[in-house]
Structure formats: structure tokens, C-alpha cells
Amino acid sequence: MIQNQMEADPSDAPGEVGPGAGTSDGHRADTRQRILDVALDLFTEQGYDGTSLRQIAERLGITKAALYYHFQSKEDILLALHMRLHEFGRESLRQLGDEPVTLKLWGELLDDLIDQMLPQRKILLLHQRNEAALEKIHSRDHAAENEFIFNRLRTVVSDPNIALGDRVRMTAAVGVVFSGLFLGGEAFVGVSDEELRTLLRQVLHDVLGR
Amino acid sequence: MIQNQMEADPSDAPGEVGPGAGTSDGHRADTRQRILDVALDLFTEQGYDGTSLRQIAERLGITKAALYYHFQSKEDILLALHMRLHEFGRESLRQLGDEPVTLKLWGELLDDLIDQMLPQRKILLLHQRNEAALEKIHSRDHAAENEFIFNRLRTVVSDPNIALGDRVRMTAAVGVVFSGLFLGGEAFVGVSDEELRTLLRQVLHDVLGR
DNA sequence: GTCTATATTTCGATAGAC
């Protein structure tokens, strides 16, 4: 199924020291992690600015103030969620190298990304629906933001050394992948990830293959 | 060029009685219209919730309170912008009829939509980046919201009477169009609308044609 | 139509007890 189980990866911002990081007994899920899960849902449904800390706390059965034991600020919660996506696609992108990208390479990249995106759909949706709020954070720390997947994709398809027709196809291919995951996420309920992946790859080939 | 002149249509929510509706002398642009123009920019850049009425007023050189002469509330401003898109694509969608949609029909629909979207890019971007805020308005008046273009498209590609492979292609085709206008809007600076339209149609044909 | 001034609410964040 395509609509569930998004929290496969329990590690969150590795290296960070969260409360309960030492207690390795798994008798209770980290509160920090539960906060992030709830925040992910609410930020995506109502938007970051449209969600108050009171709402997050209420859903967890705790008070607003308790949140501040786990996070320094509201923005920190968003940042922690953002970090989950920061490593995303990095390895795939590195393989592109520095030379102008070909349609063939682009297709291989997106093939990789489809696999990585499927289990991260929720986080991707969060980013798609909170671009403005996330840009504020970016502007404060725009050092490594050029490494961020969305910006990298944009940069590549803006390369004037690539023929315009190819750039349009590359852009369209990105649209194919994202529409399959976002718009399609609601339309294709009950379709297995594998089936969707296969179908998307066929479309990608028609867009990029020649 | 693809990045400018979005306010071709001076009529705003026709039938509505705004201030200055009677003064037909064109010596000064409607303040109401100027408010909407500024709000469109700010809501898109910073998000609806991330934009205060103070900011809108400041950019116009008036005070916050003056806005309330032209609009009953902040939500009313967003609603007025939303209405610009409400008629959008209605005629094209009506031609689809009630039977299951074919790839051929879908292609013709999107061909139509590309033309209508190009001059409305800014408003479409507003919707893409403020889904959460707009949903709040929708939920209050969800009567005619099924008529709204995005929801109609979603409904069609969810039709289980259409083969899954075709639905994926139809969804992908929507992604092609939107990526060309949104992601492409920044990447294809200096490309004429006509050229972009031609290239997009070729890709559409590869996705839908067979 | 636009202003000054203010009412009202809500939010993010802190202090300090337990």
C-alpha cells in the first residue's frame, strides 16, 4: 500500500543528543520522536504557521511547556524534520558529476530517487506544503542549502549548456515522479509501491528515452 | 517571456460591489485591486500565514486599518484571489462529459489548460504554496468546491473504471504541465511562452500518445 | 478613504515548583 508506514527510519538527525538518548530500553517510544511524528502530521495538514504548539501538545496529552524540554523552539521542530530529508538523494546526485547532464543520466537518477522517495512521502509532502516557512530557516543557514535535493534539481535543469528541449524533458520527468507520489498518493490508494514504481518508470522512459 | 505580466485580467470577482466601482474614471487604479496585487505577491513569497496585514499596508503606503475599508477580513483577501481561479478550466472540463476519460481526451484537455495557465501562473503558484490556508476556507464553503479545477483533476484520475496504467499516465501528464510552469518558471527565464508551450506539448504527446 | 488609537486574542517562550 502506498498510504502508510512512513516512519520506517527510527534514527533522527543522527549524532544529535536528545533526551532519553542514553536509555536504551525500548519500553517506551521517545517522547521526542512522538513529538516529531505529531508535528509532521499537523504541519502537513494545517501548515507550519497554521499549527500551534498547543495543538501539538494537546494531541500528545502533555502541555506546551513540556515541548520546550525536547526542543529549543518551534522552528527547531521543523528543522529536525527538515534534516530527515537533507541526506536524501545525496549519493545519487554525486554520481552526476560536473559535466552537463544527459537525458540518460537523468533517467537513472530519477529511477534511484523513486525508490528513496516512496518511504519518505510524508516528509516530502511536508516540504512541498511549507516552502515559505522552510525558506526562512534556509536563509539563516544557506551554507549547505545548495546541497539540498530540490535546489540541486533546479540548478541542473537551469544549466544553459544543456539544450532547451532536453531541459524541458528533464523538468517534466521530475514532474512525473512527484505527481505520481503526491497527487497520485491520494488517487492510487491500494496500489502497491512496486506496481506504481514500475508504471512510473515506463512513463519516465517515454519522456526521457529516445 | 514567462516571468511577468500576470494581471492581464482587470475584472475581479465580477458582480462584486467594491469601493470605487462607480467611479469609471481611470485616473487612478483601484485601491482594492492594488491590495490584491500586493497580497498575491506576499502570500506567494512568504505564505498566507506568514504575511501580516501590516506588511501589505506598508508596501502600499497606507495603514492596516485602511485595508478594512476594502475587505472585511484577511481571509476575504485570500478568498478574492482564490475566486480568480474558480472559473479556471471550467469550460475545458465540461467537454469531458461523464464517461471514463481516454488518454486522447486528457491530452486535449491539458493542451487547453496550458494556454489558460500561462497567464495565470502567479495565482496557480499561490494555490500550490498555500494549500493548507485555502483548505480552511474550502471547508466552510465546500458546496462548489467540487467544481474547483484541482479537485476535478484528482477525481478523474481516481476513477477506478480507467485502467491503472492510463491513470498513472494521466497523473504524470498533469505533473508535466505543472512542473513546466512552476519549477520551470524559474529555470526557463527568457524562454517565450510559445516556445515553452510547444515543447511541453511534445512531451505530453510522448506521455499520452500511443 | 484613510487616519490614530485601542480592544482582544493568540502565540511562542520563560520561570520555577514538583
Added chain:
DNA sequence: GTCTATCGAAATATAGAC
């Protein structure tokens, strides 16, 4: 780790003069 209580800021919205 979570609570109660509260602060200060900023936002939407209103009242009434000009």
C-alpha cells in the same frame, strides 16, 4: 520530564475622528 503561571510580542479586528 512535566506541570502551573505568566510574560511580551505580534496579529486581527474595531471605534471613531477627519
